[in-house]
Amino acid sequence: MLENSPESARTIRSELLRPAPTEPTAYGRLPFRQPAIERIERSDGSFLLRWSDDAAVGLRERPLSADAPTTTVAANVVDWLSVWAAARPEAICLAERESSGAWYSVTYAEAWQQIRRIGGELRRRSVAHAGRHGLPIVPIAMLTGNSVRHALLTFAALYAGIPVAPVSPAYASPGGDRGQLRSLLQVLGPACFYVEERTAFAPVATELGLDSAGLVVGSGPDNDWSALLAGDEAIAQSGHETAHGKALAKVMFTSGSTGKPKAVVMTHAALAAAQAIAASVLEKIPDTQQVALDWLPWHHVMGGNIVLHRCLRMGTALHIDAGRPAPGAIAATVANLRELSPSQYINVPLGFGLLATEMERDPAFATRFFSKLEYLTFGGAALSRDTEDRLQRAAERAVGHRIAICAGYGATETCGPGISTFWPSNGADALGLPLPGVSVKLVPVADRYELRIAGPHLFSHYLGDAQASAAAFDEEGYYRTGDAVQWAQSDFPGAGLRFDGRLGEDFKLDSGTWVHVGSVRARLLAALGSFARDVVVTGENRRFVGALIFIDEAACRTLVPDMAHLGYVELASHAAVRTVLRIALERANTGRRASSKHIKRALVLPSAPSRDLGEVADKGYINQRAVISNRRESISALYAEVAPADVVCAPIDQQTD
Structure with missing residues (x-):
């Protein structure tokens, strides 16, 4: 692999890349800005890609408002909640199905009030454990699946300056990997553990020797919710005054698909920048409230940062989906989509394949799904050409035009966003081009390129692993993703990049x-x-x-x-x-x-x-x-x-x- 440095990597030439123009009638009205990407070729064979200065308004902090430019960066991502509580107080913020089948929802005004009270009580409990692992306040571990109360607790902790660490609930389920859970908790050293029900978690707590005094229980008998809602807002506000910049906001674990899971440290500045980067590709924040349905787990960056924080930035009505992309489990998603018409929809390729099957079986379902949809986004794996074609046929039958299917690429270490096809792309392995504020480096490795990423949204380090932290960045500060890419079209670099495998695989x-x-x-x-x-x-x-x-x-x-x-x-x-x-x-x-x-x-x-x-x-x-x-x-x-x-x-x- 060639190594790059400011001294050795001299610019040979620079050019602007623009994706091929899209015929509006072919895909409907798209909300994306038109990019001009600067491609810099360097003497060591590497390339740099980034939005050109004249095409992108810089990401920066501004006064927050419902109509603020999409490039506006908040000091704390939860600060957006107060904006929507004022602009749309009675609008749905979060919703989930109750056991009766009815939707239970919390409005933006209710969420804003509740998270400050919950934050006060969480900070009161957590501050007694300050100083462990060199952190001002140790994290609260979230050991449960997606729920309204899980989201409110997350927002409350982030607002009050308490680090959040979402952990896969599979580790705590019957037959789950207790050894892995014990290892992750040893790295975190959390003071509190959030679970949905005390009874279900009790055997796990006993097995791992966890202090029951640290449990925070959201539902079921003997829960803590009333006590949380009685918290002191002044305590939360005191913590909020330090919850910005380089202060620790969240710890997320990598999937471990190519090695042992690593604890990724995310600062408030990185989370705020990540959400601004994701939003800044849009021309504007929509005037009418967007509707979202999503199942993606919040202990992964795609669901926990991109989707959940998007709700805060966009003022979205986020409906939590109990379905999953698996035969049988997809039925709950289909039932929800028969009631809701999403504005945008994110899923993994397997999920889109299952939904395409339902659209072919029931054209009325496809009509409902596509009726208000602006675009689809996939991530996590490549979308097969077969699935893409089936979705497009369903869209053309339902609404008379194709739908933009956009790829999204990011990593836990980028706190979410990185590269996207913010235009209709035709390619199962498409990745796209960098988002505003993101710089990409392509380093030659044989007949491919290693993808490296820089920007204000990068993680700071791996908790408890100085060696891995140092190895994660090159000498120019770019994060080494370990992924290989190629130009999607060798004769037209404006088509962006395509995925070409994991170098570690x-x-x-x-x-x-x-x-x-x-x-x-x-x-x-x-x-x-x-x-x-x-x-x-x-x-x-x-x-x-x-x-x-x-x-x-x-x-x-x-x-x-x-x-x-x-x-x-x-x-x-x-x-x-x-x-x-x-x-x-x-x-x-x-x-x-x-x-x-x-x-x-x-x-x-x-x-x-x-x-x-x-x-x-x-x-x-x-x-x-x-x-x-x-x-x-x-x-x-x-x-x-x-x-x-x-x-x-x-x-x-x-x-x-």
């Missing part, structure tokens, strides 16, 4: 040849179309590249009539599914005989991905490392001297030497 065959996992995986997924949920590429220190396939049950059931009633296990072993895989394998290998690009064998995994074993992340994508660790029997079959009958082999005339 790449491996060598036993011949010493490097395999770029991202490109191999994307090629086979494209060949399989809707029949595969995901692909896991194998072959590290082995003689050839292989692939493990998770099938899409709904798509596979359409192959022949007698498959309509079959479950995953029966489908995985069906001859029709193996035929599809054989054809796809041949298609993916066409013109690629090199051992690093040629997939010699593939196997449909005999069971669906397991959440309990960590194979499915909270956002619905597949954890490749966990699958390879758990599916050793399948990998042994894949690399057996004589391939078993259920292993699909590439045609002899395609195989490499």
Whole structure:
């Protein structure tokens, strides 16, 4: 890898990039600003990308108001709550389904009043624990899923200067990884733990030896909510006076998909800048209130920062979705979307695929979904061409035009935003161009580029890990993402960047040849179309590249009539599914005989991905490392001297030497 420094990286030339103009009637009215991105080519082969000075109004602090420019930065993201409490006091701020099925909601005026009282009580409880781990006030750990009270507690803590640390509730669920939870809590050293119900969490607290006095309970018998609402607003206000700038605001853990989870420290300045960056790509804040429905978990940056903080910045009516992007669990999302017509909608590719199936089954559902929609955003994984085409067909039937499908790329370490296609893009692996205020560096690595990011929204360090903190940044202050990218169109850089895999996922065959996992995986997924949920590429220190396939049950059931009633296990072993895989394998290998690009064998995994074993992340994508660790029997079959009958082999005339 080439190293860059101000001294060694001399500018060779600079040019402005503009995405191709969009015909308004093709996609409807889009709310985005038109960018002019400066591309700087440097003598060491690297590139810098950033909004040009004449195209972007600088991000900066200004007086807050409902009509403030989108580039306005608040000192504390929760300060926006007071703006909407004044401008839209009776408008919905947060809503969720009650057990009766009715919506329970909190208005902006109610939220603004409640978070100051809750903040006072939280600060009173937390201040007694000051000084641990070198922090003025230790964090409160949020050990629960998304809820109205979870959101209010988060806003209250941020307002009152108490660090928030959302932790995956899966660790505290039956069968959850207690060892991992214990490890994360040891890093945090929290003074308080927020849970929804005391009874459900009691066994976990006992097992981990947690002090019951530190529990803050939101619901159920013997809860603390009344006590929280009786807090002293003056105490919260006192804490708020220091809750800005470099003060610690939030600690979020990385997913651990390529290693041990790291505790990412986010300051108030970084969170405020991140939200301004995300908003600043819009021409203006809409005059009418936007409606959002979202399930994305708040212990991940996409849900916990981008979505939840967007509610504060935009004055959105955020409806919390109890559905999930999984067969069966998607039903709750569909039911909600039959009532709500979102203004924008964010999901992971798996979720969009399931919704596309429902739109094809019920055109009235598609009409309701698209009726007020401005654009879709996906993240977490690449959107398949098949899913994109199905969504566009549904949109054209429902509202008479295509819908802008925008990619979003960020990381926990960027506190959310980074790169986006803020224009209609056609590309499953599209990433786009940097958002206003973000600077991107592309560093050559063989035939690709490593993506690095700089800006006021970056994290400060990893809690308790000085070595990893130092290694995370290069000598120019850019965060090393570990992701590889390419130009989406080599002859038109205005089309932006495309994802080309995780550098940490790449491996060598036993011949010493490097395999770029991202490109191999994307090629086979494209060949399989809707029949595969995901692909896991194998072959590290082995003689050839292989692939493990998770099938899409709904798509596979359409192959022949007698498959309509079959479950995953029966489908995985069906001859029709193996035929599809054989054809796809041949298609993916066409013109690629090199051992690093040629997939010699593939196997449909005999069971669906397991959440309990960590194979499915909270956002619905597949954890490749966990699958390879758990599916050793399948990998042994894949690399057996004589391939078993259920292993699909590439045609002899395609195989490499």
